Amino acid sequence: MHDEKRSGGLLAQLRRPPGGRDGRIMLLVQFLDRLGTGVWAAASVLYFTFVSHLDAGQVGLLLGVAAVAGIAGSPIAGQLAERYSARTLLMWCHLLRLGTMLLLLVSRDFAALLAVMAVTCLAERGAKTLEMLFATRATDGQRTTYRALARTAMNAGYAVGAGLAAIGLAIGTTAAYQALVLANALSFAVTAALVARTGEQRPDPAPAASEPSVGREASGSSPWRDRGYLRFVLLDVPMSLDDSVLGVGLPLWLITSTDAPHALAPAFLVLNTVLVVVLQLRISGWAEGPRRATAAVTLNGLAMLAGCALLAFGTGGGAWSASIVLLCSALLVSGAELMRSVSSWELAVSLAPERSRASYLGVAGMAQSAQKALGPLLITGAVITAGPLGWLALGGGIAGLSVLQRRGCERRLARMPDLAAGSPAATEGAAAGARS
Structure with a gap:
C-alpha cells in the first residue's frame, strides 16, 4: 500500500x-x-x-x-x-x-x-x-x-x-x-x-509518568543538557556545508582557478534545482525511517569527498574539461545535499524525546543557521585560499565526520526504548513508531 x-x-x-x-x-x-x-x-x-x-x-x-x-x-x-x-x-x-x-x-x-x-x-x-x-x-x-x-x-x-x-x-x-x-x-x-487557515497545532502532550526515557543523556527535558543530541547538532553543521559549496565555493572556484566560462556559474543552481525536483521523493522513500537515515549520513560524506576531490584534481585543464569537471562536482554535491536533507530531518526528529520535541527541533535548526553564517567564511577564507589542498581537507573532513555522526546516531537509537531489543521485529516497530 x-x-x-x-x-x-x-x-x-x-x-x-x-x-x-x-x-x-x-x-x-x-x-x-x-x-x-x-x-x-x-x-x-x-x-x-x-x-x-x-x-x-x-x-x-x-x-x-x-x-x-x-x-x-x-x-x-x-x-x-x-x-x-x-x-x-x-x-x-x-x-x-x-x-x-x-x-x-x-x-x-x-x-x-x-x-x-x-x-x-x-x-x-x-x-x-x-x-x-x-x-x-x-x-x-x-x-x-x-x-x-x-x-x-x-x-x-x-x-x-x-x-x-x-x-x-x-x-x-x-x-x-x-x-x-x-x-x-x-x-x-x-x-x-x-x-491562519490551517488547523491548530497544539504543543506535544506531556508523557505519562511511567514513560521510559530515551537514555540517561536525555533524562532532562532540556536539549541543552542532552550531550548526545548536542553532538548530533554540532556535527550537522559541517555536514550541511554542501549549501555553501554550491552557492559560494563552486562559483568562486570557477572564476578564480579555472578557465571555464563565467556564464556556467548559474548552471550549478539550475542543476541542483532539477535534481531536487526529479530525485527528492525517490531518495526520501529510500531513506525513510531512522535506520536508513543513518546510512544516508555516510553517503552524504562520501559524495562530498568525491565532489571536493574532483575540484582539487580535475579543474586544471582547458575550458571544456574544467566545465565538465565543475558540473560533475555540482552533481555530486547536489547528491550529498539530497541525502543530507533527508537524514538531517529524520534524525533530528527520531533522536528527540517526544515530550520535548519542539525545543529539541529548535536546537537542531541551529545547525543550518550556523552553517549559513559560518560556511561562506570557511569556504572563502580557508578552502579556496588553500587551493586544491583546501578542497581535499574539506571533503576528507566531512567524510570522516559523517562516520562519527552515523556511529553516534546508531548508539543513541540503540538506547531508544523501541529499538532496545535489536531484533528485526523491534526495528520495524520502532521505525513505525518514529513516523507517528
Whole structure:
C-alpha cells in the first residue's frame, strides 16, 4: 500500500500530500515564502548598494551580523512552541518579517538597517523551525515524504523568485528595487493569511509518568543538557556545508582557478534545482525511517569527498574539461545535499524525546543557521585560499565526520526504548513508531 501511494509520482503527491488540507496549504505557504525570499536574495546586495548607499564592507557586515542573529531564531521558536500553538507562532513570524520589510523601505541609517535585518533573519529561522515542527505533528507517518514535497516546493519558489528579481534588476531604478522589497513583503502577508487557515497545532502532550526515557543523556527535558543530541547538532553543521559549496565555493572556484566560462556559474543552481525536483521523493522513500537515515549520513560524506576531490584534481585543464569537471562536482554535491536533507530531518526528529520535541527541533535548526553564517567564511577564507589542498581537507573532513555522526546516531537509537531489543521485529516497530 505504501509503495503504491508513492508510485503516483510528484503530481499525485502534490494533489494529496501528507497532512491533507493542512499539508496542501503549508506546501503553498513554503512555495510563496521562498518565492519572496528568492526575490530578496537576488536583489539584497544591490539594494543595499544602490538604494541604501552602503559600501561593500558595510554590506558584508550587515549580512554577516544578520546571519549570526538568525542562529537564535530556531531555539527561541522551539522553546515557545512547547507552550503555544505552532500555527500562531508561525503567523507572527511571517507578520514580523512583513513589518521588517516595510521598515527597510524607510530605513537609511546603517544601525537601523542592521537592527531590521537582524530581526528579519531571527524571524526567518524561527519560521523554518516552526514549519518543521508543523510537519512533524501534522503529517503522522509520512513526514519524510512531506519533507521531499516541501523541498520541491521551496526550490521552485526560489527559482520563480530569482526570475522575478531579474526583471527588477534589469530595470535597475530605485523604484524597481523598492518594488522587489514590496514583493517580498507581500509574500509574507499572504503566507500569514494562509497559515491562519490551517488547523491548530497544539504543543506535544506531556508523557505519562511511567514513560521510559530515551537514555540517561536525555533524562532532562532540556536539549541543552542532552550531550548526545548536542553532538548530533554540532556535527550537522559541517555536514550541511554542501549549501555553501554550491552557492559560494563552486562559483568562486570557477572564476578564480579555472578557465571555464563565467556564464556556467548559474548552471550549478539550475542543476541542483532539477535534481531536487526529479530525485527528492525517490531518495526520501529510500531513506525513510531512522535506520536508513543513518546510512544516508555516510553517503552524504562520501559524495562530498568525491565532489571536493574532483575540484582539487580535475579543474586544471582547458575550458571544456574544467566545465565538465565543475558540473560533475555540482552533481555530486547536489547528491550529498539530497541525502543530507533527508537524514538531517529524520534524525533530528527520531533522536528527540517526544515530550520535548519542539525545543529539541529548535536546537537542531541551529545547525543550518550556523552553517549559513559560518560556511561562506570557511569556504572563502580557508578552502579556496588553500587551493586544491583546501578542497581535499574539506571533503576528507566531512567524510570522516559523517562516520562519527552515523556511529553516534546508531548508539543513541540503540538506547531508544523501541529499538532496545535489536531484533528485526523491534526495528520495524520502532521505525513505525518514529513516523507517528
